[in-house]
Amino acid sequence: MNDPKSDASLPRLRLLLSFVTPHWRVLLLGLVLGLFANAIGLATPMVTKWVLDTLGAAASMTQPIAVLLALVVVGAAVSLWQWVLLGTLAERVVLDARTSVIRRYLAAKIGELLKRPSGELVTRVTSDTALLHQASGSIVGLINSTLALLGTLVLMGVLDLVLLGSTLVAVIVVAIIMATLMPSIAKAQEAAQESVGRLGGSLEGALRAIRTVKASRAEVRQGERIIADARDSAAHSVRAARRTASVWTIAWTGIQLSIIAILGIGAWRAQLGLLELSSLIAFLLYAFQLMGPISELTQNVTALQAGIAAASRIREIEAIAVEPRVAAAPAGPSTADQTGYDDSPVLVFRAVTARYAPDTAPAVRGIDLTIPRRGHTAIVGPSGAGKTTLFSLVLRFLEPTEGELLLDGRPYATYSHSEVRAKLAYVEQETPVVPGTIRDNLLFTHPDATDDELRAVLKAVRLDEKIDSLDEGLDTSLSSSAVSGGQRQRIALARAILRTPEVLLLDEATAQVDGLTEAALHDCIRDRAAVGAVVTIAHRLSTVLDADSIAVMEDGRIRAQGTHSELLATDDLYRQLVEALRIADSREHGQQSDDRRRGEQPDDRRRGEQPDDRRRGEQPDDRRRGEQPDGDLELAGRR
Numbered sequence: 001m002n003d004p005k006s007d008a009s010l011p012r013l014r015l016l017l018s019f020v021t022p023h024w025r026v027l028l029l030g031l032v033l034g035l036f037a038n039a040i041g042l043a044t045p046m047v048t049k050w051v052l053d054t055l056g057a058a059a060s061m062t063q064p065i066a067v068l069l070a071l072v073v074v075g076a077a078v079s080l081w082q083w084v085l086l087g088t089l090a091e092r093v094v095l096d097a098r099t100s101v102i103r104r105y106l107a108a109k110i111g112e113l114l115k116r117p118s119g120e121l122v123t124r125v126t127s128d129t130a131l132l133h134q135a136s137g138s139i140v141g142l143i144n145s146t147l148a149l150l151g152t153l154v155l156m157g158v159l160d161l162v163l164l165g166s167t168l169v170a171v172i173v174v175a176i177i178m179a180t181l182m183p184s185i186a187k188a189q190e191a192a193q194e195s196v197g198r199l200g201g202s203l204e205g206a207l208r209a210i211r212t213v214k215a216s217r218a219e220v221r222q223g224e225r226i227i228a229d230a231r232d233s234a235a236h237s238v239r240a241a242r243r244t245a246s247v248w249t250i251a252w253t254g255i256q257l258s259i260i261a262i263l264g265i266g267a268w269r270a271q272l273g274l275l276e277l278s279s280l281i282a283f284l285l286y287a288f289q290l291m292g293p294i295s296e297l298t299q300n301v302t303a304l305q306a307g308i309a310a311a312s313r314i315r316e317i318e319a320i321a322v323e324p325r326v327a328a329a330p331a332g333p334s335t336a337d338q339t340g341y342d343d344s345p346v347l348v349f350r351a352v353t354a355r356y357a358p359d360t361a362p363a364v365r366g367i368d369l370t371i372p373r374r375g376h377t378a379i380v381g382p383s384g385a386g387k388t389t390l391f392s393l394v395l396r397f398l399e400p401t402e403g404e405l406l407l408d409g410r411p412y413a414t415y416s417h418s419e420v421r422a423k424l425a426y427v428e429q430e431t432p433v434v435p436g437t438i439r440d441n442l443l444f445t446h447p448d449a450t451d452d453e454l455r456a457v458l459k460a461v462r463l464d465e466k467i468d469s470l471d472e473g474l475d476t477s478l479s480s481s482a483v484s485g486g487q488r489q490r491i492a493l494a495r496a497i498l499r500t501p502e503v504l505l506l507d508e509a510t511a512q513v514d515g516l517t518e519a520a521l522h523d524c525i526r527d528r529a530a531v532g533a534v535v536t537i538a539h540r541l542s543t544v545l546d547a548d549s550i551a552v553m554e555d556g557r558i559r560a561q562g563t564h565s566e567l568l569a570t571d572d573l574y575r576q577l578v579e580a581l582r583i584a585d586s587r588e589h590g591q592q593s594d595d596r597r598r599g600e601q602p603d604d605r606r607r608g609e610q611p612d613d614r615r616r617g618e619q620p621d622d623r624r625r626g627e628q629p630d631g632d633l634e635l636a637g638r639r
């Protein structure tokens with residue numbers, strides 16, 4: 001498949017060309033400059049012969065020497081221009097490729113991104129694109145060096161056909177060896193790039209889970225596993241380097257042998273009076289020059305091979321499906337629009353079934369759920385029941401395979417993804433913060449919010465005093481350790497409530513949170529539920545007790561819905577879940593009162609171990625697979 005001689009080689013070359021063709025004008029100019037520089041290079045030995053021919057004659061040498069000097073100066077200027085031009089072009093090609101891949105990632109469907117390790121996705125932007133650098137100029141280089149080679153051979157033929165014959169033998173031998181070795185060089189390079197991709201994936205995963213790695217005393221084992229990919233890459237690169245070195249050595253030796261042959265045969269022919277001495281010298285100059293196009297050819301073919309491999313890896317990203325930017329159907333009036341202020345539900349699930357892949361079992365099935373415009377709806381259920389999937393459907397990370405969702409009385413299909421999300425606010429379970437300052441994070445959803453608005457939400461999540469106490473206030477970088485895990489959760493919450501959303505979706509942290517964060521969370525839920533819809537994936541008894549309505553999920557279905565007391569009276573699973581949450585809650589409160597007895601604040605105790613940081617190490621899938629403390633209890637409850 002990687003054999004450039006195979007049928008796949010042409011489409012793969014076309015892939016590489018697709019990166020440079022947008023810059024065809026620059027490429028053409030580079031080619032013309034290259035041809036010009038070649039012509040100058042080819043003319044030099046002929047002018048040298050001219051100088052030598054004037055030696056015995058009465059004619060002046062000034063003219064040919066002046067021409068020779070002019071050729072050198074113009075040749076240098078043209079080469080410089082071409083160098084700069086192609087260097088700039090290469091950087092633009094790399095930039096274009098990076099821009100397109102980065103945009104693709106951010107526009108991609110979430111499920112598509114989660115299929116691949118993020119570190120591997122990163123290497124496609126960083127290291128693969130860098131390989132396009134040399135490859136982009138190599139196309140021009142390849143044409144130039146081929147023409148230079150042909151031109152040199154033609155001029156050699158003009159000087160002496162017999163000598164050309166012996167040169168051609170050497171060139172053909174070198175070409176056959178190169179053609180044999182080049183495909184395996186390409187294969188080795190592609191394998192090296194793939195190993196670098198895997199290395200990026202495993203290293204990134206290990207660094208994100210560094211606490212788990214250390215706590216499991218798995219540094220050495222994990223390190224070895226990652227280093228194995230680095231070794232793999234090195235082994236492939238060494239193989240490529242060895243073969244490249246062989247190609248070079250063979251090319252050099254071939255040319256040197258042919259020069260010796262030319263010298264011998266040429267001297268013999270000159271002695272016989274069949275060849276002028278000046279022609280022999282000019283021929284030898286061409287023979288030395290031959291090394292230029294041949295080594296250029298070798299370099300360019302190598303760069304092209306690496307570029308082709310990189311181009312196909314980058315273009316693979318084009319296969320990642322992106323979210324549509326416009327609504328599938330034109331937007332009609334919503335129930336809310338028709339009635340103005342109304343009590344119609346804000347969100348409705350109608351017989352929704354969804355699966356993550358066509359050949360897998362549905363993650364949720366036949367979901368009928370109505371979320372009122374005001375109030376707090378809690379979703380509870382054992383691990384794997386489909387709670388997160390429900391949120392993914394609301395946020396349109398996932399599309400239903402059957403049934404439909406309605407927002408403000410209108411089917412989701414009549415909205416674009418962006419329009420749907422504009423009406424929602426979401427606090428992830430891991431409450432990740434984006435790179436940057438506290439201000440950057442707060443303004444992430446609404447960049448136009450004023451300082452007063454920021455202050456109001458910070459007060460709402462009880463972070464105002466903390467921010468004031470920081471030297472740099474809102475401009476404190478979140479990479480600094482001055483902000484604890486609980487505080488990060490509150491920042492995420494503040495971001496979500498900055499502008500009152502129609503629906504606040506809150507995936508409650510499963511790990512214990514500090515008292516202050518828990519209190520802030522509950523105040524926010526209560527305040528927001530009074531004016532809008534709040535939907536929580538509840539992991540805490542107090543959140544469940546706060547809810548106006550509770551949906552109990554099991555095996556992808558909603559098995560019961562009602563108030564706490566209704567469900568307690570009617571649903572076995574709910575009773576078990578509540579019992580498990582009660583145990584968890586009493587354990588936590590027990591722990592908190594122990595803290596108080598010891599004179600510690602729960603918040604202080606946990607500051608050393610930031611829940612948010614801890615969870616940042618987990619992939620969403622890991623989280624799903626792994627049992628959270630409360631997840632265990634939920635299951636225990638079920639048992």
Ligand SMILES: Nc1ncnc2c1ncn2[C@@H]1O[C@H](COP(=O)(O)OP(=O)(O)OP(=O)(O)O)[C@@H](O)[C@H]1O
Binds near residue numbers: 388623
């Ligand atoms: N990205 C995914 N790809 C394939 N299957 C998935 C994916 N995410 C979830 N599932 C499956 O869908 C089902 C519902 O999972 P979901 O994450 O919605 O459950 P949950 O109730 O949120 O669980 P938890 O409380 O453990 O987070 C599970 O069987 C799970 O294995």
